[in-house]
Amino acid sequence: MSSRTLLCLALGLVSVPVVADTVWLKNGDRLTGTIKLFDGGKLLLQTDYGGAIAVKLDKIATLQSDQQLLIKQDDLVGEVAKSLQPAESGKVTLLNGDAPKTVELASIEQILRPKPVVQDLVWSGNVDVSLDYEEAENTTEDYDLDFKTKARHGQWRHIAEGGYNREFKDDTKVTDNWDAEYSLDRFLDEHWFWQGRLEYKRDRVEDVARQRTVGTGPGYQFWDNELGAFSLGSLLNRTDYEYRNGEKENFYSLGMKWDYNRYLIGKSVELFTNGEVGKPLDSVADYSLDAEAGLRYKVTEWASLNLKAEKEMVSGGSDGELDETRYSIGFGVGW
Template sequence: MLLRSLSALLVCLACSPLWADTLWLNNGDRLTGEIILLDGGKLALKTRYAGQVLIDWKDIDTLRSEKPLLIKRDGLDSQHSRSLAAAGKGMVRLENGTSETVPLASIRQMVPPRPFIEDRVWEGNLDVKLDLERNEDKTDEWKLKGDTRVEHGRWRHVLSGQFENETKNGERTEDNWELEYDLDRFLTKHWFVRGSYDQENDEFQFFERQRSYGVGPGYRFWDDELGRFDLIAQLSRFQLESDAGDLDFNAYSFEWDFKRLIWGTRFELYSKAQLQVPRIEEIDYVLDSEFGLRYRLNDWARLSLLYELDQVRGLGQSDSDRHYLIGVGVGW
């Protein structure tokens, strides 16, 4: 009996259409494919015959979709639709236990919901970047950066890290790694409290080992299928170790985390930055920031461009380190 049921299920899956979404345009044409995203007045449709195409939302007469979608309408919070049904010129019917017919013009955003693991949302990125210089000196630098986050209920876990290695004329000039873990507890839909632990090792710095602990409030402006934007403020305790001695001090920390999909889902803008203001006279501030653009080659592969700015100011002087990097990676 079990084998017969599994066989029937496999037959149903094999016979189900891969491209289940249909658009009817104002000029009478009909397109079939998979709805990827509606944003900025453009609908991204993945087709078998032309890849991903962008269609003006105002040119669509009606549409049909058999998969769940997250929909944002004028003046309303986001709502889930189990499926969409065609409903006449300029209209569509939302099916989610009950039926509701709405004008297409009232829909601003539409995107498949993020994948869930039980009640959890899991996402992340892993990028490899290579920087080669062939001037008077031969310099090879490569960097591995990654981050992942899991959110369930009122809790969010964020793990990020990087490894960097550089050789100049055959000799190592940089060798460092950093690992950070953040734990967020949401008090409301937007406000949360973050606790952080960060550890960094660098063989070519005076302070070879660095640890920090922090706690403070954060505010989430948005976090959905299109991106996120968080601001966090913390009071941190730093412990720096070297062969010549150790240094402990407190610091104020300010951080942002931004990501936004643009032009359908092909491009992703992202930026992360952390500003540390130590409570010691020798250092005014320490800035660690990055600004990047990812191009989605397919559902999992990414091509990324990254600008990094690290800056330290103290005793009336500033020291800046800038990097322009290109890399490839995976995302989920």
């Protein structure tokens, strides 16, 4: 039976020019398109006739692709194959320049397009918008806009992010602020990088009217691929405050930043969290925390719905304790 299967596949490959990746199903059907991802027991195939199609692993007989793909058979070890060639049902052959290697499809946990640190240009980002209107004892209107974008060229990575928040209660403005941040990372090897960071915040309501932060320090990129990324960074920061009454102060602090995102269920759901925890060196405050976490559900290739929680805390500050939590539901676009 296996010889017949191989003969049929060989004849099919000879008679039909290969112009796309091919997935053969156990029921005899054949799908063509571009393999985007395999994770969670499903293969995501991008087609020009049906969009993104998710195929269960137990329905697949074998695969063919001329793409360079990363094949992971466990969480730690992966092998980059220059191409995939069909084999008998339930298996696939990896071609990587050495002797061909045939593996069980059931042994594969992930198939990803490799994303090396050194490449010409990779650009991604998203913009999230949320509007909230509540009419009760107090009428509340809340507008929130956030953006984040990353661009990598060679061993350099640029990260820009920011946000704007405005809130009214009974036609009285109680929140009106915006912030912007730019980070520049220089990768020293595949994982380690050195970061420089500049952040500016402007508030038209609170006592602290302006805040500027400059920081630098090492970081470590655990992974960065089609399924997401995770990095940690440690920074030595100098922060300058300018109060509404004209007074100024500055202090130094140590900070730890994290940035994590992970795609689930065939890249239709994204789990994300990022933020920074800091400790002032001159004991102005015990610690500070500025973080967010949430979920994005992709409605289309570029549009998504998002659910997000944001937390800001300052413990033992000279102006008293701060503990604020905000929840929002909104709409976003990504690229």
